[in-house]
Amino acid sequence: xxxxxRPLEFRDPARGRALAQTLGRLTREIGRDPVSVMHxxxxxxxxxxxxxxxxxxxxxxxxIMGPGCPVCVTDLPExxxxxxxxxxxxxxxxxxxxxxxxxxxxxxADAQAEGARIEVVYSVTQAVELARRTDDEIVxxxxxxxxTAVATAxxxxxxxxxxxxxxxxxxxxxxxxxxxxxxPATRVEGFLAAGHAATITGWEVFEPxxxxxxxxxxxxxxxxxxxxxxxxxxxxxxxxRTPRVVNMYxxxxxxxxxxxAQEQLWRVFRAAGGCWxxxxxxxxxxxxxxxxxxxxxxxxxxxxxxxxxxxxxPPALAQQCICGDIMAGIASPSACALFGSRCTPEAPVxxxxxxxxxxxxxxxxxxxxxxxxxxx
Amino acid sequence: xxxxxxxRVVEVDGLxxxxxxxxxxxQVRLDVVDEPVVAGDYVLNHVGFAIRxxxxxxxxxxxxxxxxxxxxxxxxxMAADVHGELAAAGRKRT
Amino acid sequence: xxxxxxxxIGLRHGAGGRAMRALIERVFLDGAVDGAVDGAVDGAxxxxxxxxxxxxxxxxxxxxxxxxxxxxxHVVQPIxxxxxxxxxxxVAGTVNxxxxxxxxDVLALTCAVVLEExxxxxxxxxxxxxxxxxxxxxxxxxxxxxxxxxxxxELDGIVLNTSGVALTDRVIPDCGLRxxxxxxxTGSIGDHGLAIMAAxxxxxxxxxxxxxxxxxxxxxxxxxxxxxGAVVAMKDPTRGGLASTLHEMAAKSGxxxxxxxxxxxxxxxxxxxxxxxxxxxxxxxxxxxxxxxxRPAAAAAVLAALRAHPLGQRAAIVGRAVAERPGxxxxxxxxxxxxxxxxxxxxxxxxx
Numbered sequence: 001x002x003x004x005x006r007p008l009e010f011r012d013p014a015r016g017r018a019l020a021q022t023l024g025r026l027t028r029e030i031g032r033d034p035v036s037v038m039h040x041x042x043x044x045x046x047x048x049x050x051x052x053x054x055x056x057x058x059x060x061x062x063x064i065m066g067p068g069c070p071v072c073v074t075d076l077p078e079x080x081x082x083x084x085x086x087x088x089x090x091x092x093x094x095x096x097x098x099x100x101x102x103x104x105x106x107x108x109a110d111a112q113a114e115g116a117r118i119e120v121v122y123s124v125t126q127a128v129e130l131a132r133r134t135d136d137e138i139v140x141x142x143x144x145x146x147x148t149a150v151a152t153a154x155x156x157x158x159x160x161x162x163x164x165x166x167x168x169x170x171x172x173x174x175x176x177x178x179x180x181x182x183x184p185a186t187r188v189e190g191f192l193a194a195g196h197a198a199t200i201t202g203w204e205v206f207e208p209x210x211x212x213x214x215x216x217x218x219x220x221x222x223x224x225x226x227x228x229x230x231x232x233x234x235x236x237x238x239x240x241r242t243p244r245v246v247n248m249y250x251x252x253x254x255x256x257x258x259x260x261a262q263e264q265l266w267r268v269f270r271a272a273g274g275c276w277x278x279x280x281x282x283x284x285x286x287x288x289x290x291x292x293x294x295x296x297x298x299x300x301x302x303x304x305x306x307x308x309x310x311x312x313x314p315p316a317l318a319q320q321c322i323c324g325d326i327m328a329g330i331a332s333p334s335a336c337a338l339f340g341s342r343c344t345p346e347a348p349v350x351x352x353x354x355x356x357x358x359x360x361x362x363x364x365x366x367x368x369x370x371x372x373x374x375x376x
Numbered sequence: 377x378x379x380x381x382x383x384r385v386v387e388v389d390g391l392x393x394x395x396x397x398x399x400x401x402x403q404v405r406l407d408v409v410d411e412p413v414v415a416g417d418y419v420l421n422h423v424g425f426a427i428r429x430x431x432x433x434x435x436x437x438x439x440x441x442x443x444x445x446x447x448x449x450x451x452x453x454m455a456a457d458v459h460g461e462l463a464a465a466g467r468k469r470t
Numbered sequence: 471x472x473x474x475x476x477x478x479i480g481l482r483h484g485a486g487g488r489a490m491r492a493l494i495e496r497v498f499l500d501g502a503v504d505g506a507v508d509g510a511v512d513g514a515x516x517x518x519x520x521x522x523x524x525x526x527x528x529x530x531x532x533x534x535x536x537x538x539x540x541x542x543x544h545v546v547q548p549i550x551x552x553x554x555x556x557x558x559x560x561v562a563g564t565v566n567x568x569x570x571x572x573x574x575d576v577l578a579l580t581c582a583v584v585l586e587e588x589x590x591x592x593x594x595x596x597x598x599x600x601x602x603x604x605x606x607x608x609x610x611x612x613x614x615x616x617x618x619x620x621x622x623x624e625l626d627g628i629v630l631n632t633s634g635v636a637l638t639d640r641v642i643p644d645c646g647l648r649x650x651x652x653x654x655x656t657g658s659i660g661d662h663g664l665a666i667m668a669a670x671x672x673x674x675x676x677x678x679x680x681x682x683x684x685x686x687x688x689x690x691x692x693x694x695x696x697x698x699g700a701v702v703a704m705k706d707p708t709r710g711g712l713a714s715t716l717h718e719m720a721a722k723s724g725x726x727x728x729x730x731x732x733x734x735x736x737x738x739x740x741x742x743x744x745x746x747x748x749x750x751x752x753x754x755x756x757x758x759x760x761x762x763x764x765r766p767a768a769a770a771a772v773l774a775a776l777r778a779h780p781l782g783q784r785a786a787i788v789g790r791a792v793a794e795r796p797g798x799x800x801x802x803x804x805x806x807x808x809x810x811x812x813x814x815x816x817x818x819x820x821x822x
Binding site: 015019022095122123124125144147148150151154157158196199200225229232233248250251252258259260261264 | 405407408409410420422423424425427428430431434437441442443445
């Protein structure tokens with residue numbers, strides 16, 4: 001069987017329309033307007049936008065994108081550390097999306113224009129290979145959530161060359177769900193959790209959250225049918241007032257997840273409090289290298305001088321940026337004065353417009369939420 | 377956008393696998409996946425690492441699961457039969 | 471728009487999108503000799519389709535017929551790719567630009583070549599043979615040419631320029647759509663761009679990912695003959711793909727377009743390559759396809775005529791023009807509708 005046919009079964013429009021109608025029925029049964037649910041994954045937003053799923057959602061259902069773009073939530077001081085290292089002459093390898101994100105003063109791309117050596121890699125393995133090929137110090141600026149952190153952990157455990165070090169800006173999602181659930185402006189009644197992170201952590205990681213807040217969580221995959229079916233299940237739980245964790249991605253997610261990967265992850269990293277861009281302090285939301293890996297920790301190998309960056313005045317535009325509110329799900333890109341006019345993919349101001357998983361970037365690409373039903 | 381893309385394992389050599397993604401072959405590392413992986417298995421790839429082995433029968437079960445969501449509680453028994461048929465048809469496909 | 475007009479030319483100025491159009495408007499149209507401003511009709515007052523129209527070619531009235539003339543330079547990289555080469559592209563590209571204006575009987579082609587010192591003669595002969603074959607398919611002849619050589623390193627291999635002239639009784643612009651007109655594509659979308667991408671990156675795919683480069687004048691001739699006056703707009707979706715072309719047609723015609731994604735023909739290889747590389751087939755170049763705006767009553771006849779031709783077997787109705795949202799292209803994914811963004815030109819450089 002052609003391996004391309006499998007995923008397409010999860011893109012059958014007829015099944016999709018049927019599920020969307022079920023969403024309509026459930027929303028009416030719930031009776032509130034709007035019913036707000038939140039997802040915390042850039043890939044979910046991309047799937048929703050690319051397949052025009054919002055157009056099929058009932059009008060009273062509000063599916064909000066929360067802080068699910070790992071690049072967008074990488075905080076200014078974290079970017080500053082990477083930029084400072086680069087300007088100090090150290091070679092920095094990192095994933096492509098973060099390169100154009102500004103820290104306090106400038107981005108890695110700006111540093112590159114000043115002569116810094118930045119390497120874009122698609123996997124931590126490429127950074128390791130780079131370090132093997134040269135005597136130069138290579139710092140891997142590690143962004144991404146837990147699924148990506150697992151790859152970094154595997155590389156750390158695999159006896160990397162001595163000239164490689166890791167600057168970890170990895171993040172862990174479940175703690176930020178707590179923050180969002182506790183925000184006064186939030187009316188989120190349910191969460192759609194990212195299927196791939198849950199592949200690693202297992203769905204049991206959400207049980208304490210559900211117990212504490214009484215808000216249901218459904219783990220969903222990324223094909224259109226996965227998203228629609230996940231939302232149907234979530235609305236059922238909301239309607240029935242039965243807050244539970246439900247796994248709607250059984251082909252990839254189990255209760256316990258990938259124990260081997262978890263073991264590697266927590267052997268290399270520890271949870272630390274820190275700021276997420278725009279969200280302020282998230283207890284246990286950051287992943288930092290444990291002490292036994294101090295010899296691979298860029299923060300301990302180098303004296304990183306970020307003070308030199310603070311003397312540069314941040315661009316005035318950046319002060320009008322509302323990425324923080326957008327990432328917390330309490331404003332949409334259309335509420336931003338800069339969106340589409342002075343903040344565009346070609347000339348981005350905020351992180352949400354830089355990253356391919358950023359809300360603003362996705363809205364700009366796919367046209368936001370226009371009401372196209374009546375057209376033609 | 378290569379996050380979480382599923383592919384079919386063609387060859388395994390220690391911790392390295394050659395995986396077929398819609399006709400294109402790529403190298404994927406097996407350090408992180410928690411079950412033994414053999415040629416013919418499906419795996420989920422994330423930034424060059426397989427994070428999960430996907431059993432083929434789970435695909436069918438998921439499709440059948442989605443069918444059951446379409447039934448409203450007050451629907452007639454006929455609908456239940458139809459859903460059963462759809463689920464069975466899903467299992468037959470290989 | 472800030473960032474589009476700079477002191478120095480960048481790659482995006484050749485990508486066929488907004489930046490390129492801004493450059494043309496600012497540098498080439500400002501004070502153009504024939505006084506052309508905006509729209510299809512210029513200051514000469516004779517109804518000619520001039521530079522300002524930025525259509526596939528220019529049309530100049532001669533008696534009761536039109537002389538259509540077009541020119542194209544080709545810099546595709548690699549010069550030999552699955553399904554064709556720069557020579558075939560140079561001939562087909564120009565023949566197709568003429569055909570898109572409704573001029574399917576090519577009077578003559580010219581060909582100017584600039585070569586880098588050290589270019590292998592065997593490659594040049596291979597390119598020449600390819601051009602000959604393409605000319606034969608199109609019923610066209612190269613009647614004039616030029617050859618220049620630049621020093622090693624002063625040019626990347628080869629640049630080919632072709633111009634073409636043809637006569638036609640009726641010029642079909644790219645701006646003639648009216649609400650309810652149907653949008654027809656002559657076959658599968660995304661073939662050329664993804665074949666080039668795969669070749670550049672050494673992607674070995676199972677199956678057949680080949681450029682669709684081909685002269686379309688005979689196919690177009692059949693479509694035009696099928697129903698008199700039924701084809702009211704035509705364009706070939708080269709740089710920027712079907713998405714760019716539909717945006718241009720919509721904007722110039724003052725209509726919106728609704729595109730049914732489930733009806734757009736895609737080969738399994740293109741679908742797979744696009745999925746894997748994260749590239750939307752709607753955004754990449756085609757070199758052997760045409761987009762036609764057709765009056766609804768005649769669509770069946772035009773479709774039948776296309777499908778009866780070897781190059782049009784997968785022709786399909788993929789959308790329609792609407793009165794709402796002029797200049798926008800709305801994509802119906804099967805699940806719902808969203809706006810199809812206008813790509814800022816072709817995602818890949820040196821695609822044609």
